[in-house]
Amino acid sequence: MAAEPGGRTVLVLPDVAAPPAAARRGRRWPAFSIGVIAGFVLLAVFAPLLGLPDPQSQSLRNRFKPPVWEESGTWQHPLGTDRLGRDLLSRIVWGARVSLAAGVVTVLVASAFGAIVGLVAGYYRGRVDATLMRVTDATMSFPVILLALILAVTVGPSFANVVFAIAVILWARYARVIRGQVLTLMELDFIAQARIAGAGAWRVITRHLFPNTLNTLVVLVTLQIGYVIIVEASLSFLGAGIPPPTPAWGSMIAEGREFVTSAWWASFFPGLAILLVVLAFNLLGDWLRDTLDPKLRQL
């Protein structure tokens, strides 16, 4: 209380403290993630226009050139060359096409299929649910790498096979999560109200259930892109992924592995690219989860 000249007392409110940094973190624009992802996407899209050397042209005289800051490094090959004398920077840029495309396409295919299964299972319950969830369980217990190796051996390694092998197993996670959410939503009155208003299964699923699972789906998609990039790289590393000579980050690491003591850069830079992109997608996913959660949105 403070006394005013007129003798009245005025209640002085204390300054309201700003919300703590932790509370605002969810709202902060994820500059690092967006920057890294946008950067790699732009590089991948405009790769042919960058004036980089051909990623597949070999030059045995220039094999294992070190990066530019090392002794005997040149600006001709800023990140050095691999064991066939191919420019590493150029191969990483072109490899971004493979990794990003594999990540995005796989996750989109898997999430679309998984979401449909989850929505149908959660809406119809009963026998439909039991059947679909047993299939989901069986799928989740099958190792991706094994399936990809089988495909590589029988059909031969290719981009389409990598996407297929990962998507055919990855959808199960989406089905599980979306079904769980649909079960919760089905208990809410607006679903009952929609059916009372004469909505059929299709309308309830597309207009009422699906939009309410979208937040979860977006977060899961972002988090899974990073995972898929790692799986694709693992498959390429094992030789079951993108066949050479197409540059892919995983196979670049594999090729440089034998020479890692004498020419560390051949494996290091593709690995760094994987690290950056996966980290960026994971941070973006975390940020989306915090931002899209309506309970945290009020902060």
Next chain:
Amino acid sequence: MPLSTERPVVAVRDLRTHIVTRWGTIRAVDGVSFEVGEGETLGLVGESGSGKSMTCLSLIRLVPRPAARIVGGEVRLDGDDLLVLREEEMQQIRGRKVAMILQDPMSSLNPVFSIGMQVREAAAMYHHLRGRPLLERAASLLAAVRIPSPEARLRAFPHQLSGGMRQRVVGAMAIAAPPRLLIADEPTTSLDLTIQAQYLGLLKDLQRAHRLAMIFVTHNLGIVARMCDRVAVMYAGRIVEMGPVRRIFREPAHPYTRALLASIPRLGARHDRLTAIEGQPPDLANLAAGCAFAPRCPDAMDRCRVEAPPDHAVGERHVTRCWLSAP
């Protein structure tokens, strides 16, 4: 009082809905019959688990599957039996002919769409409007449920409205068709008292404007006295007494109805304690033969425990299922 003898909007005959559980089959709705005429309100009262809500869900054939199943009876809406329709035909009835308002306004609107989108969806479904006329129709629906500045409210999202406002939006969507029969399942239970009174007044006005037949589910007898023309008292899945509101309040014939009325607290009455109904509601999976209320009934006779009583007329349009009223 409107009379519904000639052509009732809805006529329910011997409706039976069973729920299969681990402990046995529960006869949640056990031979319920009633009629509601145009512009008439039938109150459905009874304690929790007496089958009020299950009766309403059976009318629109949305009992929780697969546990619950309608096993018999007929529900005639303007003469057509709803229980024999195919599911697609039933979807055309829901919303267009029969609308329902549920209890919880906090979750009865889709949280991700604006009020406008949801009201427009309802209006578009029933009238095939689009563009400007659809928007105007949505705004006029909101105006009909007395939502101030309806155009602005169309852009609001459910979480930005109060419970009373949301329940009005639900009301607006319910009368979008408008339907022939409106079922209100305790629509005001979660609203505070002043909002409750407003909402009940609004429902009455909507009913008058569209000459709706209305089924009003509640366990609040004060609301029954205010809203309803007739009352059906339910106990253990059966209607134990049905009649005009005044008669039920003045001359309740069934001991259960009497007990319900005695348990209303009254201002000025000199009671130290409220009168409670002795005993527990019956276990519906293991009903004994005879009257379901007999174990709790102060006037039970030997006959009540062996033989279920049939309907006995005790006055004009006033029936009760009790041996005490046997001629």
